[in-house]
Amino acid sequence: MSGFDQTLLDDADETVRVQLTVNGRRVACEVAPRETLVDCLRNELELTGTHAGCEMGACGACLVQLDGRAVHSCLMFAVQADGATINTIEGLSETGVIADLQAEFHRRNALQCGFCTPGMLVNAHELLSQVAQPSREEIRDALSGNYCRCTGYEAIVDAIEAVAQARDQGGGTK
Amino acid sequence: MKARAFSYFRAATIDQALDAHARAGDDARFIAGGQSLVPALSLRLQAPRLLIDITHIDELRGVRRDGGYLRIGALTRHCEMLSEPLIAEFAPLLHAAAPFVAHPAIRNRGTFGGSVALADPASEFPAMTLALDAEIEIAGPSGSCRVKADDFFLDLFETALQPGELITAVYVPLFKADQRFAFDELARRRGDYALVGCGMLATFTGERVDDIRISFFSVGNTPTRVKGAEATLIGSSLEAERIAAAQAALEGDLAPPDSDEVPPAMRLHLARVLLGRMLGRLGEGA
Ligand SMILES: Cc1cc2nc3c(=O)[nH]c(=O)nc-3n(C[C@H](O)[C@H](O)[C@H](O)COP(=O)(O)OP(=O)(O)OC[C@H]3O[C@@H](n4cnc5c(N)ncnc54)[C@H](O)[C@@H]3O)c2cc1C
Ligand code: FES
Ligand code: FES
Numbered sequence: 314m315s316g317f318d319q320t321l322l323d324d325a326d327e328t329v330r331v332q333l334t335v336n337g338r339r340v341a342c343e344v345a346p347r348e349t350l351v352d353c354l355r356n357e358l359e360l361t362g363t364h365a366g367c368e369m370g371a372c373g374a375c376l377v378q379l380d381g382r383a384v385h386s387c388l389m390f391a392v393q394a395d396g397a398t399i400n401t402i403e404g405l406s407e408t409g410v411i412a413d414l415q416a417e418f419h420r421r422n423a424l425q426c427g428f429c430t431p432g433m434l435v436n437a438h439e440l441l442s443q444v445a446q447p448s449r450e451e452i453r454d455a456l457s458g459n460y461c462r463c464t465g466y467e468a469i470v471d472a473i474e475a476v477a478q479a480r481d482q483g484g485g486t487k
Numbered sequence: 488m489k490a491r492a493f494s495y496f497r498a499a500t501i502d503q504a505l506d507a508h509a510r511a512g513d514d515a516r517f518i519a520g521g522q523s524l525v526p527a528l529s530l531r532l533q534a535p536r537l538l539i540d541i542t543h544i545d546e547l548r549g550v551r552r553d554g555g556y557l558r559i560g561a562l563t564r565h566c567e568m569l570s571e572p573l574i575a576e577f578a579p580l581l582h583a584a585a586p587f588v589a590h591p592a593i594r595n596r597g598t599f600g601g602s603v604a605l606a607d608p609a610s611e612f613p614a615m616t617l618a619l620d621a622e623i624e625i626a627g628p629s630g631s632c633r634v635k636a637d638d639f640f641l642d643l644f645e646t647a648l649q650p651g652e653l654i655t656a657v658y659v660p661l662f663k664a665d666q667r668f669a670f671d672e673l674a675r676r677r678g679d680y681a682l683v684g685c686g687m688l689a690t691f692t693g694e695r696v697d698d699i700r701i702s703f704f705s706v707g708n709t710p711t712r713v714k715g716a717e718a719t720l721i722g723s724s725l726e727a728e729r730i731a732a733a734q735a736a737l738e739g740d741l742a743p744p745d746s747d748e749v750p751p752a753m754r755l756h757l758a759r760v761l762l763g764r765m766l767g768r769l770g771e772g773a
Contacts, residue, residue, distance in 0.1 A: 346495035369526045382595040388525045392495045457678040458590025
């Protein structure tokens with residue numbers, strides 16, 4: 314991927330080989346440069362927990378962790394992620410780091426159809442790893458880029474707040 | 488929707504990036520955070536044949552003191568505006584503006600240089616470079632130069648940047664002990680673009696304003712300094728009548744565009760309300 318080559322301009326449809334560490338596993342895939350990361354995760358790697366909603370950065374359904382930070386996988390091309398470490402909702406679930414968040418979402422009906430839930434969880438996970446005891450205001454602010462068409466958010470904020478308190482008292486799975 | 492097919496080149500140095508752009512002519516775009524460019528490509532508002540990824544260029548990274556300035560590398564991400572101690576200390580106006588820029592995940596990728604290069608009139612950071620009297624460092628095929636923010640923003644999405652030129656850094660004069668700043672915006676919903684927003688930086692002797700720069704965003708085709716309002720405040724101690732005079736002066740300083748959603752008169756009213764609030768806070772030492 315280094316060293317400029319004039320021929321790059323002449324064959325815009327060629328595919329590029331990208332190497333990623335996804336959910337702890339090293340993977341390689343061939344992608345066209347125009348393929349977004351969310352499409353690569355879903356179509357090439359069959360990790361369909363990451364959802365594509367607006368594909369414009371507005372709804373948050375596509376959030377993943379890239380090198381440890383939450384990003385919209387619809388707002389980057391897979392080629393840009395070459396060499397990066399990505400955690401999707403599948404990886405975060407498998408390792409158990411968000412088990413308490415998932416349980417609390419379930420307990421409080423913080424989801425109905427579940428379309429927005431992976432993004433909500435990725436976002437909540439990042440928030441709680443940066444701010445141990447966020448206020449409700451801070452939780453709302455962090456979720457301001459995540460749309461949910463079902464629940465009305467109150468239960469989601471409740472769930473995240475409850476997990477923050479439980480973790481603070483040593484009761485979380487963290 | 489999906490972007491039209493393009494080629495991708497990851498540049499390792501500024502020279503490589505400039506060279507690639509020169510060879511591709513108008514058919515190339517630099518990509519930094521991609522938080523504005525990727526949606527534009529997906530909507531096919533733009534369809535370049537080559538994307539030049541500048542995010543692996545080390546020369547564009549880093550925040551450091553340089554003489555009387557803070558040099559903020561173009562690739563400094565919006566989230567770093569919040570976490571970088573040098574910015575909190577020496578460019579507190581940028582630190583104050585950062586939480587208003589989009590949502591956390593977008594702040595994790597969007598870059599300061601990208602925001603200034605795009606020059607969206609509704610964006611926070613371009614307007615703040617005006618309030619701060621910052622200088623924009625530009626590298627092009629014929630070398631490097633620094634342009635004052637006052638001379639950088641020309642028209643809607645139009646800047647002094649020529650196609651194929653890169654913003655390498657922004658130089659912000661170091662914040663001083665006799666200065667005060669304020670930032671605020673009115674938006675319908677947290678994280679949305681502002682209906683009206685404003686940042687200001689003033690230098691005081693005691694309670695007297697020696698110098699003040701006030702910049703609005705979301706009120707015209709470019710970020711806008713309100714020089715009439717500034718002039719009414721110089722030499723004042725931000726007394727109520729001087730603040731009222733500054734609010735009145737906005738009529739001549741701002742020409743909000745016509746829009747169905749927010750009529751110009753309403754935007755001007757909101758600008759006056761915001762200015763009054765912020766000058767009040769500045770008087771209290773904010
Ligand atoms: C849902 C959503 C909400 C948003 N809300 C806000 C908001 O409230 N306020 C706000 O300010 N922004 C907002 N943004 C935009 C976001 O902040 C972008 O990060 C920013 O405008 C552009 O920075 P970028 O690094 O992502 O640039 P890119 O998208 O990579 O590039 C933008 C343009 O600048 C050019 N460019 C990039 N870097 C350079 C450089 N160093 N030199 C020369 N040219 C360069 C590119 O070629 C391109 O034309 C929002 C975006 C989204 C998707
Ligand atoms: S699909 Fe990425 S934000 Fe909506
Ligand atoms: S649970 Fe259906 S969109 Fe949120």
